[in-house]
Amino acid sequence: MFTRSIMSLAFSTEKQVAISAVRRACSLTASVFNRLVKSETSTKDDKSPVTVADYSAQAVISTMLAHAFPADSIVGEEDSSDLRAESGSDLRSRVIELANEALTADLALGDNAEWGIGPGQAKSPEQLLDAIDRGNFAGGRHGRMWTIDPIDGTKGFLRGEQYAVCVSLIVDAQVQLGVIGCPNLPVDPSKPDGDKGSLFVAVRGQGAHQMTLSGADPAPLTIPTFSLDELNLLESVESAHASHSFHDNVASNLGLTKPPTRMDSQAKYCALARGDGGVYIRMLTNSSYREKIWDHAPGVVLVEEAGGVISDFRGQPLDFGAGRTLGENLGILATGKKVYPSVLEAVKKVLSEQKSNV
């Protein structure tokens, strides 16, 4: 009895802080989208776009996590070097202003002023830049670390399509908690023009849930038991991020008739978890690219808690202990338990055909 009540409380504060942080970051990103100007988008060294919203959302989430869990490490996508540069002063001012606007907004239900939020809790520029850089942790196999992807799918965000604010907690290389906020995702997939703004929360051993961004209508998620002829693939919109042609070959191999759904960000994992698409698939386009842990950690626990399976193309679990990237994993495949063996077999077949054609 005693053990059970302890178990049921596992990660409850972590969950509440992560939800609260993702919610604040989602209001920030949504309001920046409405006011976004081109000059607030820059290009990082790897040629990916980063906006004023990516930096300020990371500052907000990291500030809250550091207040609530000062001993925990953070692996965050962004760092402040461009903001600290001479040329970054305009961008820096906007980031500081937006982050403080989000941090000092009124407390909502479930919020706690001890997390560094609420009226009067504005931070100095240095504190906010340091909060962004708290995300510089190198990752590793032991201890607690959070991942932050302040905007996953920045390209989708800029197009006004799907993007997600993503936070996870990893303990000894196992993802224990994932929170994904999708401001542009319809609450009800059967009503694409209905209300938008969905929040997905999963804690290991406690199930996966969807609710609105404000926390209304929480509902447990279970991946339906699809048969092969009902499946469709969920893949990245960006052909530079994932090989659409490889995915097409897997679809033909499986005899799928439904076209793939292209969607930016970890919203794909959310769609899979609620049965709005049958298989998340992601084949590298560039063999030197390594998947980032913050792009997948929340999705892993969400899919597993919704009753699905996720692995690489060799059937190996994704390795979150290898640093900031997934290390030796090749490809990503997530789907329902019943069809997983057939889909993995098809993926392996296409992989071996590809090798024999080289």
Ligand SMILES: Nc1ncnc2c1ncn2[C@@H]1O[C@H](COP(=O)(O)O)[C@@H](OP(=O)(O)O)[C@H]1O
């Ligand atoms: N060449 C590449 N191959 C695979 N993923 C890539 C990539 N370049 C960027 N990405 C990642 O793809 C993520 C978006 O996922 P998706 O393609 O499913 O929408 C990006 O996240 P950010 O937008 O957070 O930078 C980025 O980390």
Ligand SMILES: [Mg+2]
């Ligand atoms: Mg990015």
Ligand SMILES: [Mg+2]
């Ligand atoms: Mg990302």
Ligand SMILES: [Mg+2]
């Ligand atoms: Mg990002």
